[in-house]
Amino acid sequence: MFFEINKSSNNSFSNSHNLVRDIWLNCDDGWKITDLAVARVYSKGYVEHCAMDVRFFTDLLNDPSPKYQGNFLAIIVYGDGSIAFTHDIHRATPLAMSHRPFLITNLLTDSVENVWADRTLSITPAGVIDENYFDPYGDSTIVIQSRKGIITQLYEAIDKKFEKFLTHNTQKIKVFLSGGIDTLCLFSFLKKHTDNFELCNYEHIDFTKTYCNKKYLIDQYWGYKQIHLWKDPTVLLTGATGDENLLRSPGTINLVLMHYGLDILDLLGPEHYHYQYLTADKLKPLYKSQRENTEFIELCKDYQKLCRQILNINLHDHQHWHLDNTLTLTPFKDLELCKLMLSLPKEDLLDQMLNAGISKELISLNDPELLEGISNQKNHNTQENLYKVYSKYC
Numbered sequence: 001m002f003f004e005i006n007k008s009s010n011n012s013f014s015n016s017h018n019l020v021r022d023i024w025l026n027c028d029d030g031w032k033i034t035d036l037a038v039a040r041v042y043s044k045g046y047v048e049h050c051a052m053d054v055r056f057f058t059d060l061l062n063d064p065s066p067k068y069q070g071n072f073l074a075i076i077v078y079g080d081g082s083i084a085f086t087h088d089i090h091r092a093t094p095l096a097m098s099h100r101p102f103l104i105t106n107l108l109t110d111s112v113e114n115v116w117a118d119r120t121l122s123i124t125p126a127g128v129i130d131e132n133y134f135d136p137y138g139d140s141t142i143v144i145q146s147r148k149g150i151i152t153q154l155y156e157a158i159d160k161k162f163e164k165f166l167t168h169n170t171q172k173i174k175v176f177l178s179g180g181i182d183t184l185c186l187f188s189f190l191k192k193h194t195d196n197f198e199l200c201n202y203e204h205i206d207f208t209k210t211y212c213n214k215k216y217l218i219d220q221y222w223g224y225k226q227i228h229l230w231k232d233p234t235v236l237l238t239g240a241t242g243d244e245n246l247l248r249s250p251g252t253i254n255l256v257l258m259h260y261g262l263d264i265l266d267l268l269g270p271e272h273y274h275y276q277y278l279t280a281d282k283l284k285p286l287y288k289s290q291r292e293n294t295e296f297i298e299l300c301k302d303y304q305k306l307c308r309q310i311l312n313i314n315l316h317d318h319q320h321w322h323l324d325n326t327l328t329l330t331p332f333k334d335l336e337l338c339k340l341m342l343s344l345p346k347e348d349l350l351d352q353m354l355n356a357g358i359s360k361e362l363i364s365l366n367d368p369e370l371l372e373g374i375s376n377q378k379n380h381n382t383q384e385n386l387y388k389v390y391s392k393y394c
Contacts (some may be wrong), residue, residue, distance in 0.1 A: 001044045001093055001322040002214055002293075003027035004105035005267040012213040015041060015132060020081050023127065023342070028210035029324040030233070031093055036061065036254050038079050045072025045322055046329070048090065060086060063186070065134045066120065067162070071330050084375065089136050091117045092240075094221075094322035098130055104129065106321070107217040117315045136315055142339065143309045145350040150340050151167040151361055161331045162189050169373075171327070173197040173235045173284070176228060177389060178374040179382030181273075181359045182239025182246075184389070186331055190237060197237075199393050206231040208324045213275050225318035232329035233325045240319035240330040245338040246359055248274065248378075250283050252310045253353045258300040263287075264353070267274055272354045277378040307342045307387055309337050315327075 002013075003025060009016035010026040017033075025031075025042055028267060030178045035059050036040040041057045047070035048057055048364070057074070064076055064086040076084045086102075087093070096112035097104045104121060115121060121133045174198055175190065177183050189196060206229050207301045211218070218224045228236055236334040247256070250264075255265055264287065269274050290296050300306050315333060320328035341352070351357035356378070363370050373389035375382045 001028070001031070002107055002210060002218060003031075004103060004107060005075075006101065006103045006105075012210075015207045017084060017240065019075070019077050021127070025075065026303065028214075029208060029231075030322060032326065040077045041074055042077070043072060043074040044327075045088075045092075045325060046070050046165065046169070047072060047165045057232055063119070065132075066091065066136065069334055071333060073321075083123040085121040085155070087120070088333075090315055090333055091136075092318060092330065092333055094318045095121065097121065099129060102127070102129070106180075107214060109217075109222065136334065137308070140304075140308050140311055140339065144306060144345055147344060148221075148359075149215070150344050150348070151358065151365075153340050154337065154358070155362055155365055156339060157334075158186075158189055158331055161334075162193050163327065166193055168197055169231045169235060169390075171235045172228070172236060173329070174200050174228070175237045176200045176203070177373065178226075178239075178388055179373065179384070179386050180239060181356050181363070181374055181380065182242030182332060183237065184370050184373055185242070185359055185363050186237055186324060188291045188363045188370050189317075191367050196291055199390065200228070200379075201390050201394055202307075203228060204325075205229045210324060218323075221318070226288055227326075227328075228318070229326050230325050231325060235327050235329050237329045238320050240328065240333055241314065241317060243333065244314045244317050245332050245341065246326040246356075247338070247341045247349065248353065248356060248359075251286060251290065252274065252288050253278070253315060254294065255300060255306060255310065256342075256349060257353070258291065258296065258304055262350075267350070267354060272321045273356050273374075273376075274354055274378050276380045293343075307339075310342065311338060314338055 005025050007022050009024050014029045015027050019025050031042055031044045036058055043052055047068045064084045066087055066089045070088040075189040093106045096108050097108055097115055098112045118136050119133045122130045122132055175187055195337045208231055222298040255263055267280055299309060310356055320330055322328050370380055373385050375384050
């Protein structure tokens, strides 16, 4: 889902569409055009609960504010020449804009300014870009609950995502297991509901027009250095934002531990799953700067304010938002999951931070044998145990 909207067509993209007057959408493959009685919609991606069809977009016409879980962007061109942008409630893609020259894009350069993920864009009939604020957080009050209760809610929420998506998905699904815990966790849910997928034991990139022409810009996003691309319509299951929303990300872990007066470097030992990952020398300056930052010190005194800040950080951590005809299925991209994790008691948070204990328990509820495929240390020799999974399911 890489694109730019400006005042001319751009042949370096796979497609160019004249939206209205002199405003053009230049984009990769995989976008769909839906004609309604009073508007035309250019869209890409998915929503969890239904197909993105005429009925879905008709319901969005009067109120295009983000409200649905999924991973999509839609550009609604109305009959009066105005244009509205909408997307999933926790926007997957970055956005940036410039008034002069006129430009909206998710291929960032120094000449554009970021559009924060708590706002959408619109273009007036006169061609002026406006920003529109909305609430992507919902109720962010955190109430501490039991581990058992949180596990049940997490399991039901993730399970429901697959159940809903599979009722309307028509494209083939591919899974590539990295040896990390997030794709294994999601794979455990997928295979519970269907055997209609391919477990890929190979890496694949088709050299499409947009990918080849824009790779130098696409590569600025680390998630697209770890991607597969098929030129034919495909859904790729990814664990994007699993670290972040399931509380295994270094910066947010450190902030939570600061609230409890703990130090990650004192807690971790070689026996822990996250030991090599979280004790890496490159992370130590981050921990130090957070612990010495007076704003963070004050923030961490109030758990509710700290949780709100973590939600804000995760909202703006964009990782996978499709590429040409390959759609990235990202069930962990949901702040509601992060709210549940933040509701865990301290000892259970520590289990997740040190050993990914909550994530492992979710896998065990579906297929405990999949735990054998996890690498012994996060991001270290990640493929060491994958043969145990691939030999069983390939």
